Amino acid sequence: MIVDSPLWPRVPVATRWQQSSRGAKNPPDVWLPSPQVKEDAAAKKKENEPISVSSRTLTRTNVSNRKSIKRQFVTNKRQSVTNEPIVTKTTVEEPGKRSSSNLNIATWNVRTLRKEGNWEIPLEEARSFNLDILGLSETYLTESDTMISKEDFTALLGCRKDGIGREGVGLLISQSLLSCLVSFESVSPRIITAKFRTKEGILNIIHVYAPTSTHSDAESDQFYDVLQHHLQKVNKRERLILMGDFNAKIGTDQNTWCPAMGRFGLGKINERGEKLLEFCMLNKLTVCNTHFQHKDCRKVTWTSPCGKYKNMIDFIITQQENLTTFKNCRSYCSADVGSDHNLVLATVLSAPVKVKRLKTTPKSYDVSRLHNSLIAEEFRAKIGGAFEPLLHLEDTDVETLWEKFKNTTNIVTEETGGFQRKKLVKGLPEEVRKMCHLRRKARVEMLNNPTAANKNNYKTFNKKVKYEVRQWKRKLRENDVSEMEQAYSMNNSHDLFKKVRKLAGEKTTTQAVAKDNQGILRTAPDEVMKCWEDHFNKHLNTEFPRDDDILKTIPEPVNRNTTSLPFTLEEVEEAVKKLKNNKSCGCDRISAEVLKEGGPLMNQMLLKVINKAWSDREIPEDWSRGLVTPVYKKGASLILPITEPLLFCPSLEKYSAGYCLLESKIL
Structure with missing residues (x-):
């Protein structure tokens, strides 16, 4: 029999070293993948001769059947070594549709949310992609509240405390998933964590924004030290998803860094990329972006302003044993918010826990x-x-x-x-939506063909979108002012001051969540009601000392x-x-x-x-x-x-x- 080269590359040295350090004296058989067997002319005549393949007895019926069984056997061996799913053909679902058993989790560097209208466009993109959780990087916000409401989403923010609009991270959570929120923590302007309750168990989300190459190595080391500290707080039985803008290039060398990365990387590795992969090897994590076969345009997460350099620096990372729960992970250049980063979206097999809703407050009649x-x-x-x-x-x-x-x-x-009827402005008007669609098409053309004409075309549409957003906001303010004048002429001080407070500053709606006596965040409606009941029983339903002599004077x-x-x-x-x-x-x-x-x-x-x-x-x-x-x-x-x-x-x-x-x- 002629022995050919194996179907898959041999296991890297790093993996063998990790397994040997656990106490294995002799190398196990699974380290060496089984070779592919080819038959010579003499062996083809023995059709009914039994052969032994790893303690399994098979009958030699035909060549195609034997090869398929052998290929499946070698694939199972390789998967047991690296815990890496074999992706032969990726099924890409429509971004706007998903089943109830999946979660759409994404990360996006939006560059800024301080400008006018920069909240509405990410919200519109989150609705179009039907996202459950969206991590935001470089928000540049200086909000004092860490939890605010934005239409049909809730934003968890991590901002600077000194009022300087730098860095900033956040998590946008859909209202359907808000009741599953267990706790969250705004660690710093670069790290924010959240826990969710799902049917498969607790899901930990950590969103980060790593220092860029212009920052010193000391700042980068400090960032990874803080991240390691919070990573160790995660229970080993709980699932973990680490995502964000890491500002690191990990390259394509899967043989050296297996199983921290897959076979479908992009570009060349740099020092920050080595630090990230070492961090993944230490904590038994793997980069999900590199485990799914896609075109290079669907791997790129950042494009330079000149269009010459395209890198993969935004990642979604998870535990190696939980990689099989990911159905797909790729970037979408069609999502546009005026940033040079692409949206990175992953579809995860996970279903949120359904929480029984309490009876809401009765509606009020329109007595006006x-x-x-x-x-x-x-x-x-x-x-x-x-x-x-x-x-x-x-x-x-x-x-x-x-x-x-x-x-x-x-x-x-x-x-x-x-x-x-509450007058809620949900979504963008038709004029802004059309202009955003044209800007999205111009961006795709610029990425596919980065000529000077396409770049100028994209810049033109980008300016038009900003102009339309300003005009839309201006019309809203003019309508509010006209309603204020009408209320003043009718001596309706209630509506007048209501509009004045609205124009003075955006009033954020507080969510129905609370912390109990132990400081644990409660999000389920029945648990929040129990917190309020305990609070009132402690502070109101108490016996106070009384003076009977004073009662006699009445x-x-x-x-x-x-x-x-x-x-x-x-x-x-x-x-x-x-x-x-x-x-x-x-x-x-x-x-x-x-x-x-x-x-x-x-x-x-x-x-x-x-x-x-x-x-x-x-x-x-x-x-x-x-x-x-x-x-x-x-x-x-x-x-x-x-x-x-x-x-x-x-x-x-x-x-x-x-x-x-x-x-x-x-x-």
Whole structure:
């Protein structure tokens, strides 16, 4: 028999040295891959002669079957040595579609997010690629908050504390994955970490921005020391994804650096690349970009301004044993945010844990429409027609009477005014979107053919995109100013100051997350509710010492025959007029504007409820309930002890008239 060269290269020396250092005295058989067998003319005649291949007995039926079995056997041996999946043909899924069992995780150096409109374009690209997690490098932000809301994404930021707009990293997390967030830490302007709860276990995401070649080796060593410190905090049973802009070129020498890299590298290695690969070898990591066969244009992550130099310096790195969970990893030059870096996207086999959502706060009605005289007349006619038969009903208990009043009022208010609609500017307008599409096409042409004409064409479209974004923002500001003038002319101070606060600075929405007493971040709705319950039980439901002598000094109320003094309709109307507008309604969703526009029949029904509560010495359950909302202080949106709670009680807001009357009757 003729022995040919093996199908795959022999295992590198570094791998044999690692295995021998674990205590193996003799080299195992898996170090040497099995040779490919070729038959001579004499061997072809022995068709039924059994042969032994690694303790397996096979029947020599035909050459093609034997070769396929042998090739599969050698492939399995090679995979057991290097833990490297054999990629023969990569299945590239559409970036905008994915199954529910996959996570789209990407990294991108956006160069800056401080300029006008630079948040909206990355968000639009994240939606088009259906990303779950997007790591951002070189954000140049100086935000004091580490967690802010951006439309349908949540941003975790790591910025400088001295106010200088340099470096900066961040993680954009989709709202569907936010409930799976376990914890996060903004280590420095170059490192940010986050933990997510998935069906396969805890997934650790570490996003970095390494020092460039212009920085000294001491800064680079300090960066890797901090990264190593936080890498050691990760449990060995948990999965890890390390990604970002490492500013390092790792080349194509897979034989020397196996299994830290695969067979599909790019370019030549440099000193920073050697440091990165040594770091991967030390922590048993591997670069996912090099394990999937793609064109060179899909490996490039950075292109020089002249278009002459193209390198792979943005990486997605994972543990060697978790490499099989990656379906694909490549760069997309079609994603454009005005940066010289490409988007690097990986599809990972992982499904987020589904969390049961709690009941949300009831929607508020659009009572501003009641300022229109025609709509107000229609509302009074409908509410009067609905309350007229209820006034002649036989007396029932106060709870039933209140439920009829509340349900009838809510139904008529919904039919007349509808619900409030938040004016959210989500996504880019059509003009900006078209210009971004043209800039994207010009960028692809420039990368494929970096001529002077294509470069100038891309620069022209880049300027046009920035101009369209400025015009779009200018129109939004002009609309806000016109609404402010209209509110001022109508003496509507509520809407006026609301617009003033919006123009003074963008108000970030705080997420429904909290830290418990041990400092552990809680993101699931039921866990957050438990944190607030424990917080209020600790600070409010406590026994305070009291002085009985002071209680004796309080005079006793004057005894009066209160049963013979029922409330009158004039007293209820006077109390309703004193209610303030633009106040938050409680759990009954009945605002002061609705009570004022209800008319005489609504006041008669309210009088009937109050007199029934007075005669039965019992109030409805809704009158003793309230909605609690947290008022976060700047920079401390996750710490409960320094958070102010506000209590919205419908019994104190809308039925304060009835309580004032009760107090006047008693005293």
